Amino acid sequence: VFAHIPPHAQRISVAKKRDRHTLPQDAINALIVAHVKTGAIVVRLKGGDPFVFGRGGEEVEAVRAAGLPVEVIPGVSAALGCAAEAMLPLTHRDWSSAVSFVAGTCKGLSEQNWSGLAGHGRTLVIYMGVTCAGAIADKLMAEGVSPGIAVAVLERGTLPGARAMRTLLADLGDLVEREDVVSPAILVIGEVVLLSDAENKLAALAGRAEALA
Amino acid sequence: VFAHIPPHAQRISVAKKRDRHTLPQDAINALIVAHVKTGAIVVRLKGGDPFVFGRGGEEVEAVRAAGLPVEVIPGVSAALGCAAEAMLPLTHRDWSSAVSFVAGTCKGLSEQNWSGLAGHGRTLVIYMGVTCAGAIADKLMAEGVSPGIAVAVLERGTLPGARAMRTLLADLGDLVEREDVVSPAILVIGEVVLLSDAENKLAALAGRAEALA
Numbered sequence: 001v002f003a004h005i006p007p008h009a010q011r012i013s014v015a016k017k018r019d020r021h022t023l024p025q026d027a028i029n030a031l032i033v034a035h036v037k038t039g040a041i042v043v044r045l046k047g048g049d050p051f052v053f054g055r056g057g058e059e060v061e062a063v064r065a066a067g068l069p070v071e072v073i074p075g076v077s078a079a080l081g082c083a084a085e086a087m088l089p090l091t092h093r094d095w096s097s098a099v100s101f102v103a104g105t106c107k108g109l110s111e112q113n114w115s116g117l118a119g120h121g122r123t124l125v126i127y128m129g130v131t132c133a134g135a136i137a138d139k140l141m142a143e144g145v146s147p148g149i150a151v152a153v154l155e156r157g158t159l160p161g162a163r164a165m166r167t168l169l170a171d172l173g174d175l176v177e178r179e180d181v182v183s184p185a186i187l188v189i190g191e192v193v194l195l196s197d198a199e200n201k202l203a204a205l206a207g208r209a210e211a212l213a
Numbered sequence: 214v215f216a217h218i219p220p221h222a223q224r225i226s227v228a229k230k231r232d233r234h235t236l237p238q239d240a241i242n243a244l245i246v247a248h249v250k251t252g253a254i255v256v257r258l259k260g261g262d263p264f265v266f267g268r269g270g271e272e273v274e275a276v277r278a279a280g281l282p283v284e285v286i287p288g289v290s291a292a293l294g295c296a297a298e299a300m301l302p303l304t305h306r307d308w309s310s311a312v313s314f315v316a317g318t319c320k321g322l323s324e325q326n327w328s329g330l331a332g333h334g335r336t337l338v339i340y341m342g343v344t345c346a347g348a349i350a351d352k353l354m355a356e357g358v359s360p361g362i363a364v365a366v367l368e369r370g371t372l373p374g375a376r377a378m379r380t381l382l383a384d385l386g387d388l389v390e391r392e393d394v395v396s397p398a399i400l401v402i403g404e405v406v407l408l409s410d411a412e413n414k415l416a417a418l419a420g421r422a423e424a425l426a
Contacts, residue, residue, distance in 0.1 A: 057302025089270025116329030
């Protein structure tokens with residue numbers, strides 16, 4: 001995308017990293033509004049899809065509240081891009097008839113209501129969940145999801161060095177630690193994971209344990 | 214996309230219409246496999262995203278079962294494209310923390326388990342639901358979703374002649390009839406609909422009723 005930016009365009013980075021935002025969301029909204037007001041054409045480039053955990057809705061509201069025009073162009077959302085790379089069908093006639101997207105940031109995790117989103121016949125995709133993967137697994141199991149359901153961890157999906165790993169829900173937190181998984185990563189929970197190319201890290205672990213015995 | 218097809222490429226249409234498929238899925242799978250076996254590079258072009266109600270998973274399985282290589286490239290899924298056009302954020306920090314996609318084809322609708330996917334704080338997107346919109350509304354209300362929750366009908370989203378309409382869940386079936394909504398259309402259920410540009414068709418109806426009185 002950067003290659004398409006004309007040389008005379010002014011670029012402003014508001015890059016976010018977990019707990020280290022260059023600018024808070026309010027300041028980003030204000031910056032967009034201020035520049036649109038000058039008559040400039042402002043392109044707010046967001047990773048993934050602006051309307052799926054992208055806070056695009058809030059940025060649109062800010063621009064509209066200032067009485068200014070705005071348009072939204074969607075991209076390939078992270079779940080779709082990572083799933084395609086890992087050959088993981090998010091829905092499948094035989095295995096899953098519903099797919100849900102939630103955000104797994106640690107802040108407010110306990111207050112989030114995910115009841116019923118994961119389990120037999122359903123696919124749950126968790127954005128931004130890698131740093132509290134263990135707490136996410138505990139939360140889902142406490143809500144009745146089977147500890148034996150398949151989980152994929154899609155690290156750096158669609159980027160150089162991407163890794164697709166799978167295990168069972170009960171091992172999710174341990175897998176993330178053992179493999180030093182870092183953000184960005186998407187977690188996928190559901191039977192469709194078994195159809196994917198994600199490497200079975202539990203089998204690999206069992207193999208190592210056997211070799212040691 | 215069609216403009217990028219080189220002139221020497223052989224094109225085979227397997228276009229599907231509801232209840233009038235040119236070719237059944239098994240025959241599509243067999244056709245893909247037969248052509249890949251000849252050594253040809255086969256591009257299976259699918260509307261929207263291949264892994265969200267696209268049966269891409271089944272086509273991948275068929276090719277792999279024949280021992281042949283396959284790759285999947287995702288597109289902008291219908292929910293994302295239609296939502297962006299209608300300025301409808303699928304998730305929003307203040308209004309919705311989960312978005313789910315299901316298919317609303319009439320066949321098997323009563324057996325589908327959607328419990329908990331719609332309601333306060335959640336967005337439910339229904340693909341292929343326009344022909345049984347009334348039954349979908351009844352199903353959701355029977356499962357406890359409020360008749361007063363906002364619903365958007367995004368007809369021909371991203372295509373010429375697109376219409377974005379909204380009403381309340383209890384009126385969904387009637388709206389589809391009154392407005393002669395035709396496929397393709399996406400249904401979105403949730404509070405985020407109120408943030409969108411979808412025209413309030415219930416208010417329009419109330420206005421007309423008042424004018425008549």
